[in-house]
Amino acid sequence: MSEVNKVVATPSQAVAGIFDGAVVGIGGFGAAGTPYRLLLALAEQKPKGLTVVGTSPRQFEFLIQSGCVKKAITPFARYADPAAPNPLLEPYLKGELEVEILPLGNLVERLRAAGAGIPAFYCPVGIGTIVEEGKEKKTFGQQECILEYALPLDFALIKAHKGDRLGNLVYRMTARCHNPVMAVAAKTTIAEVDEVVEVGELDPEAVVTPGIFVHRVVKAERPPLDWVYRGIKVARKT
C-alpha cells in the first residue's frame, strides 16, 4: 500500500489522456464544488467532440468556449435565472451543440447506477412530460415508470476539499453536492483538492469518497473570487 500514489503535480497532468469523443462528468453545483482548475487545463488541451455531463452552464462554459463539446447532458440547459447569459444557447441554436435535458434526480440516479453496475432502472419521475418521449414504460401497481439507462463516464472531473495520495476525499459544505456521485460513475476520476494531506490525517469516519473511486489527485489554487461570486444572489433582507 505504501507505494500507491495518485497525486499528480499539475492540473494539466491530471487531465492528460482525456481523448476525443470522451464522456466527461463534471462535479459541482454553481461555483461550489466545480473543479475550476481542471476545467481550465482541459480547455487548453482542446480535446474534440466531448460529451459533457454536469448540472449547470457554469460547468460547461470553458469547454464550450474552447470548442471541445459535441453534446451536453444537464438538468439546467440555462441558468436558473432565465436572464443570465447562457453559454449553451448560441452553439445550440447554430446546431453545433446537442443538448439533453433531464431531471436532476434522474441524472444522479443514472450516474449512481453506472457506478453500481446496474445497467438500467425504472423510474416514475418525468411521466407525462418530455422526459418519457421515445422511452420504454412499465407500470408497477398504479405507478407508471420510465426505463432509464445508466450513464457511465469515461472521466469525472471533481472538486474536493482535502485528499490523500490513496485518493480518499473529504468535501467542504455544499461543495460536496454531485462530486461523490460523479466519482463512482467514471472509469477515471480526477480530483482537484484545496489540500493534499498525509495518509492517516483524514478522519476515517469522515471520508466521503474512499480512494477506490479516485484515480488522480491534484492540489490546485482556489478559483478567483470574481468567478465564484458571479451569479451568487446576495440576500434581500426583509
Next chain:
Amino acid sequence: MTGLSRDLICLRASKELKPGMYVNLGIGLPTQVANFTPEGVILHSQNGVLGFGPIASEDEMDWELVNAGAQPITLQPGISFFHSADAFVMMRGRHLDVAILGAYQVSATGDLANWRTEREALGAIGGSMDLAYGAKRIIVICEHTDRDGKPRIVKQCTLPLTAKGVVNTIITNLCLIEVTSAGLELIEIAPGISIDYIQRFTEPKVILSRDLKEMEF
C-alpha cells in the same frame, strides 16, 4: 402588482409550514420564503444540505455554502451535508413534507409547468420534476398572471409539463386556492380583492369554499 406583494405571498406560504416539517423551497420566488420560515422548520436543498439557517448577509457569505438557487445560506446547529444521491433519495422517496415551487402555469387538475416558457429554446428542469413527484405536498407560489397579463391558472397547460396532477395548493397575489377532486376551490382572498376579479384572471371556474375568508397575516 395588484393584491399581495411578493414578500406577502411568501409570508402567507410560510404560514403553511410548521415546526418539525422537512421542506424544500424551489428556485426563484420560493427561496424568499426562507426569510419568513417559522423556527423549527427544517429546510432541505437539493445540492446536499438539510437544516440550514437564514439566508446569509454579505459579511456572512461563503461561496461554498449555498442553496439550490445559488443564494448564500448560513450554518446553524443541527445542519448536515450529504451528496446529491442522498439529497434525491429525500426528494423522490417521499421523505419531504412540503415543497414550495414556482410556476409558469398550473392546470385545473393540478398539472404543473415550471421549467420552460414559450420564449425559450432551452429550459431548466433542475430538481423540479423530482420534487413534484416526491414531496408529500406541493404548494405553488406565483403571480396570478404572467407578464403579458394572461392567467397562469389555466384549464390545460400549454407549456411543457413538470408533472401531472401534483399541485395541492396555489398561493398568488390574489388568493389561496386548493386543488380538489371537484376542481379549484377558492379558500382565501387577498385583502381588497373581489371574487369577480379573481375569476376574471383565472381560466377555469373556481368553486367558492364554504369557509371562504379574507387572508390574514
